[in-house]
Amino acid sequence: MxxxxxxxxxxxxxxxxxxxxxxxSSPSASPSGDSKAPSQAGTSFRTATEIEQGQRATASASTGDYLYWSFPADAGQRPTVHATVKLPEQHTTQTWQVDVYDGLRRRQSCQYGAQTRTAAAGTASVELACVLRTVRAWSEPWANDPLPGTYYIRLTAVGLQASDLGLPVSTEVRAESKHIGGPAAVDGSLSQPLVPGIAVTSQHDGGDSGDGKKKTAVLSSIEPDGGWSSGWWSxxxxxxxxxxxxxxxxxxxxxxxxxxxxxxxxxxxxx
The missing domain is CATH 1.10.287 (Helix Hairpins)
Structure with missing residues (x-):
C-alpha cells in the first residue's frame, strides 16, 4: 500500500x-495594443527603427531604398520575421528580399520561409518570411550561432530595372518568437547581451554636457519583457x-x- x-x-x-x-512552448505574447506602432523605417543599422516582438510596424518608401528595423530576442526563442510589400499598380517584375542580422551585424541564415520572392508585373503585393535558428545562451567565439541581443531586419528590392527605381511602396513587418526551452538550452551564458552601443563625445566641451555628465548614445534601448534572462532558467x-x-x-x-x-x-x- x-x-x-x-x-x-x-x-x-x-x-x-x-x-x-x-x-x-507556446508563442511569445504580443505587447499590449495601446503601444503606438512605428510608421517609419531606418535607412541603416544605426538608424534602424526599434520594434517589440509582436508589434506591427509600417513604413512608406521608394523602390530601391534599404529599410531597417530592430527587435530584441532572448535565449531559448526562435524568432520569425514576416514582411509584406504593397507594390504600385504599374511595375515590372521585382524581386524583394528580407535579411536578418544579429547584434554583431552577422547575417543569420533562415531555417525555412520565403526569404526572397519575385513579384510578376502587375502583382499587388509580395509576402516574405524568415524563421531563424533558436537563440542560444552561449556559443563558441568562432561560431555564427544566434545569441541574445538586438536583431536587425533589412528589407529591400534586388536586381531592379531602371524604370522601377523610385516607385512608391508601402511595407509592413512583424517579428515574433516561439519559446523552445530545454531542447535548446546550453551550459553557459553571455555576460551581456549583444546590444550595440556607442559613447559619443562633444568636440566642444570634451565630452561633458552642461550638467557635468558625459554624453552616451545607445543604439538599441529596447529589451524583452521581464529583461534579459541570458538562459539562466531552463x-x-x-x-x-x-x-x-x-x-x-x-x-x-x-x-x-x-x-x-x-x-x-x-x-x-x-x-
Missing amino acids: RLTRAFGAALLALGLAAAPAVAD DRWVWSGIGAVLAALAGIGGYALTRGSGRPSRVPPGV
Missing part, C-alpha cells in the same frame, strides 16, 4: 512539473528534478520489496 501511494505521488508530481514546461531543471525523485522512489520501492517482512525467522527445535 505504501509503495502504491509513493508511485501515485510521483505521477502527480510529474504531471504538475510538466505543465510549466509545456506552457513554455525546463531541463524540471525534468532533472523529476528524474531524481523517480530514482529515489525506485530505490525505496526496491528496498521495500526485497527486505521481507522484517520478522526474525523461527529456529527449529534442537538446532
Whole structure:
C-alpha cells in the first residue's frame, strides 16, 4: 500500500512539473495594443527603427531604398520575421528580399520561409518570411550561432530595372518568437547581451554636457519583457528534478520489496 501511494505521488508530481514546461512552448505574447506602432523605417543599422516582438510596424518608401528595423530576442526563442510589400499598380517584375542580422551585424541564415520572392508585373503585393535558428545562451567565439541581443531586419528590392527605381511602396513587418526551452538550452551564458552601443563625445566641451555628465548614445534601448534572462532558467531543471525523485522512489520501492517482512525467522527445535 505504501509503495502504491509513493508511485501515485510521483505521477502527480510529474504531471504538475510538466505543465510549466509545456506552457513554455507556446508563442511569445504580443505587447499590449495601446503601444503606438512605428510608421517609419531606418535607412541603416544605426538608424534602424526599434520594434517589440509582436508589434506591427509600417513604413512608406521608394523602390530601391534599404529599410531597417530592430527587435530584441532572448535565449531559448526562435524568432520569425514576416514582411509584406504593397507594390504600385504599374511595375515590372521585382524581386524583394528580407535579411536578418544579429547584434554583431552577422547575417543569420533562415531555417525555412520565403526569404526572397519575385513579384510578376502587375502583382499587388509580395509576402516574405524568415524563421531563424533558436537563440542560444552561449556559443563558441568562432561560431555564427544566434545569441541574445538586438536583431536587425533589412528589407529591400534586388536586381531592379531602371524604370522601377523610385516607385512608391508601402511595407509592413512583424517579428515574433516561439519559446523552445530545454531542447535548446546550453551550459553557459553571455555576460551581456549583444546590444550595440556607442559613447559619443562633444568636440566642444570634451565630452561633458552642461550638467557635468558625459554624453552616451545607445543604439538599441529596447529589451524583452521581464529583461534579459541570458538562459539562466531552463525546463531541463524540471525534468532533472523529476528524474531524481523517480530514482529515489525506485530505490525505496526496491528496498521495500526485497527486505521481507522484517520478522526474525523461527529456529527449529534442537538446532
